[in-house]
Structures are given as C-alpha cells and as structure tokens.
Amino acid sequence: xxxxxxxxxxxxxxxxxxxxxxxxxxxxxxxxxxxxxxxxxxxxxxxxxxxxxxxxxxxxxxxxxxxxxxxxxxxxxxxxxxxxxxxxxxxxxxxxxxxxxxxxxxxxxxxxx
Amino acid sequence: xxxxxxxxxxxxxxxxxxxxxxxxxxxxxxxxxxxxxxxxxxxxxxxxxxxxxxxxxxxxxxxxxxxxxxxxxxxxxxxxxxxxxxxxxxxxxxxxxxxxxxxxxxxxxxxxxxx
Numbered sequence: 001x002x003x004x005x006x007x008x009x010x011x012x013x014x015x016x017x018x019x020x021x022x023x024x025x026x027x028x029x030x031x032x033x034x035x036x037x038x039x040x041x042x043x044x045x046x047x048x049x050x051x052x053x054x055x056x057x058x059x060x061x062x063x064x065x066x067x068x069x070x071x072x073x074x075x076x077x078x079x080x081x082x083x084x085x086x087x088x089x090x091x092x093x094x095x096x097x098x099x100x101x102x103x104x105x106x107x108x109x110x111x112x113x
Numbered sequence: 114x115x116x117x118x119x120x121x122x123x124x125x126x127x128x129x130x131x132x133x134x135x136x137x138x139x140x141x142x143x144x145x146x147x148x149x150x151x152x153x154x155x156x157x158x159x160x161x162x163x164x165x166x167x168x169x170x171x172x173x174x175x176x177x178x179x180x181x182x183x184x185x186x187x188x189x190x191x192x193x194x195x196x197x198x199x200x201x202x203x204x205x206x207x208x209x210x211x212x213x214x215x216x217x218x219x220x221x222x223x224x225x226x227x228x
Binding site for chain 2: 032034036038040041042043044045046049087089091093100101102103104105106
C-alpha cells in the first residue's frame with residue numbers, strides 16, 4: 001500500500017513555463033513534507049519543505065501549495081529552466097519524529113529549451 | 114555547505130561475499146539513516162540509528178544486514194552474505210535532530226553490484 005503518491009510519472013514542459021508536480025498522501029497524521037530533487041547519478045537534495053500548519057511555502061521559483069483537507073500538495077516551478085530537469089520526490093513524515101521518511105515514486109521532469 | 118560522504122561510490126562483488134558500505138555523516142548530526150534505491154525509483158527506508166542503537170528498521174533490513182558506528186567513525190552498512198537482489202544504490206543520510214530542525218541530508222550513494 002503506497003502511502004505517498006505522485007503524479008504525473010513524467011512531465012515535459014518548455015523553458016519558461018510553469019511545471020506543476022502533484023503529491024497526495026493517506027495518513028492524516030503526516031505533518032511534514034519535504035521535496036527532494038535528484039539528478040541522475042547523484043543523491044537526493046532537499047529542495048523545499050512545508051509543515052501541515054501552512055498552506056503555502058515559497059522559495060524563489062519553487063512553491064509548495066498544501067491542502068490538508070484533501071491530503072494533497074503540489075510543487076510549482078515557475079520560469080522553468082533546462083537545469084531544473086531532474087526527478088522530484090515528495091516525501092512525508094511526522095515532524096517530531098526522527099524516523100523514516102515515506103517517499104513517493106517521483107516525477108521525472110524534463111524542461112525543453 | 115555540509116555534506117554526507119559515501120565511500121566507495123561503486124562496489125562490485127560476487128554473490129555470497131561480505132560488503133561494507135561506509136558513510137561519513139555531517140559532523141554535528143546525531144541521526145543516521147540508510148535508504149535503498151533501485152534504478153532511480155522510489156527511495157526505500159532501511160534503518161535509522163541514534164546514540165549507538167538502531168531506532169527503527171524496515172522489512173527490507175534483512176538479517177544479513179547490520180549497521181554500526183564504532184567510536185564516532187564511519188557509519189557503516191554491512192551485508193553478509195550478499196544476494197543478487199541486494200544490487201541497488203544505497204544512500205546514507207544524516208540529520209541534526211528530529212525533523213523539526215531539518216530534513217535529512219543525503220550522500221551521493223554507493224552503487225552496489227552483486228554478480
């Protein structure tokens with residue numbers, strides 16, 4: 001049973017457009033959601049994160065929108081650049097826990113110049 | 114910025130042999146993790162470690178797996194004996210405390226190929 005789901009599996013957008021990556025979860029007790037960016041052959045790098053008490057978190061061109069009632073969140077990447085081409089993972093956890101992150105299966109993003 | 118280092122980057126061994134994967138976590142971090150990833154797919158939690166003890170492990174953390182961090186040196190994942198299905202990229206991560214502070218930082222991974 002997959003507790004964190006991501007869609008689409010892959011996404012292609014043109015340079016300068018906004019890419020929207022979706023994530024949903026099942027466990028209503030999750031309260032912390034980091035997004036990781038992974039380039040081929042590298043480890044995942046923390047990109048941006050949000051706590052469930054917030055409905056929006058912005059960092060430069062990256063914004064998380066969070067809907068607690070529907071247990072959904074999305075990552076928006078504005079003014080997409082070819083260097084943003086990577087796989088993006090949504091993860092979930094309990095913020096006061098030092099335990100495991102539950103990961104989605106990732107969205108492979110391709111930005112066409 | 115701070116980095117988690119993993120050694121080696123690639124390891125090739127014969128099935129049945131023992132392998133030790135090494136991780137040098139961020140110096141002031143207290144919690145350590147191992148994750149397994151196959152072919153760029155979903156990251157799967159194996160184990161976390163704090164204060165010299167395993168805190169939690171998943172069903173992927175078979176009896177053949179063990180972790181330790183002797184005397185504050187490398188945090189290691191040992192697999193003995195290895196099996197073909199152990200071929201994957203293993204990522205080490207560390208965090209300073211609970212996720213209240215910061216989500217875990219990940220290393221570059223060790224690609225393990227079991228022949």
